[in-house]
Amino acid sequence: MNATVAGAPVSFGVFEMTPDDAEVLEPDDMLSILHEAGYGGVDLGPVGYFGRGEELRKRLDRWQLELAGGWVELPLSDDAGFEAALPSLDDALRVFADAAEAGPRLLPKPTLADHGSPARKARPGRGAAEHRLDDAAWERLISNTQRAVDRVRAAGFEPTFHHHAGTFVESPDEIDRFLDRVDVGLTLDTGHLVIGGGDPLEVLQRWGARVNHLHVKDVDLRVLERVLAAGGGMADVWSSGAFVAFGTGDIDVTAVMNAVDALGFTGWVVVEQDVLPGRDISLADFRSEREADQRLNREVLRQWC
Template identity: 65%
Template sequence: MNATVAGAPVSYGVFELTPEGAETVSPDAMGESLQATGYRGIDLGPLGYLGRGRELRARLARFELELAGGWVQLPFSDDEAFAASLPDLDDALRVFSDAAEAAPQRLPLPTLADSGSAARTAAPGRGASADPLTRARAERLQRNVGRAAATVRAAGFEPTFHHHAGTFVESPDEIDAFLAHTDVGLTLDVGHLVLAGGDPLEGVRSWGGRINHLHLKDVDRARVAGILAAGGGMAEVWSGGAFVAFGRGDIDLSSVMEPLVAAGFDGWVVVEQDVLNGPDVAIDAFLRERTADQRVNRDALLPWL
């Protein structure tokens, strides 16, 4: 398979929703962990976490990693809020350009995502009833994604769009509609598709020609069902251990990988085992656990990568 495997800060509890005051894994400790477990790339994480400019390039080089992509969340369905957020996109693209100055073998993909709404975030997989996506809102979203994609391409990168539980593009029907009205490639996120009631194999079959980025995770379906049945939102999903190391959940990894191999997928395969650590975590033990999980995850992909 002509693809490159990367890790992600979110697998170490480092992302935008990391609790305030929680001790986090340092970027150097994370780089060392990913290098030791056989990864060749890393996702960006929160803007600035890996550094900028020379610091970013030096860190990537030190751990023999390339930048795979990075989360750029924008309020696509609100014209005024979207316009106000464009400086954030420009800032993110400067960091991607910083990394690209090192002439990597594979360019990173700016990973566009919708901001969703508070109602949808509180009801993952139930967005159609919690906060319906009206036709007018869908048209605004699609139009603004096109504008963001043009900005990304003008900066020399190819965008990808991440469907995500708790946003306005989460269910298979919403993904179908999004793809029908845009020209942006899709980040297939196995875990978020399951959260939204989708089937990963059907997703690969339906959208394989548009998938230009892959986020892989295993899912404990029983735990997800329990969290959602109790009325939990995305914070409870992330903190509740819904995403587990490969082989410990219910995702048939071969059913995702084999069709992608057959389709000639050529891109980044980003392993994301989303975890949300608490403020009282013992960071050294937490890092050892995360490193062990990422070794399991990397080994599980050896038949293909």
């Protein structure tokens, strides 16, 4: 497979849900782990975590990594909220442009996603039955997504859209409806798809031609189902340890990667093992666990890329 494997800050507990006062790995420490494990790229994480401009380019060059993409969450069904959020999209695009000045083999994929709602985030995998958009709100979501897509392309990048648990594009039927209306590739996230009630292999059969970015997760379904059965929200899922190292959960990573390979996929394969650490953790122990998991994850993917 002519694809490149990237790591992600979310696998080290660094993402939009990380408390501002949480102790986290230093950027160079994280990148050194990924470099030594044989990754070829890294996702952006929170804008600014790896720096900007020359600082970002030097950091990526030092660790021989390229920028794979990055998460840009927008309130797509809320016109006023969408307008207010556009500067955050433009800011992320400037960081992608900073990284692209180094002339990477693969350009980063700006990864667009819906913001969802508190009700949907509190009921991942169940929100589609309880809090669906009405037709007018759905039309706003479609229109604003296309505007964001056009804005990304005008900046010189090809966007991708992430179906995400806790948002209004979560369940397979919502993804179907979305893809039928918007001219954008799909980020297939194996873990979030399972939360939304989908099967990665069925999705690759249906939407394979639209998949232009891949987030690979393994999931311990017993842990996930226990969290959801107790009424847990996305924060509970992230902190539960439901996302596990490849081969220790219930996703058939081998079958998924074989299916992706059969499609002739040539983009980024981003390893994501989302984790939200507690405040009382030992950072040294946490680092050691994350390093071991990310080495294992990379080794599992070597037979394809």
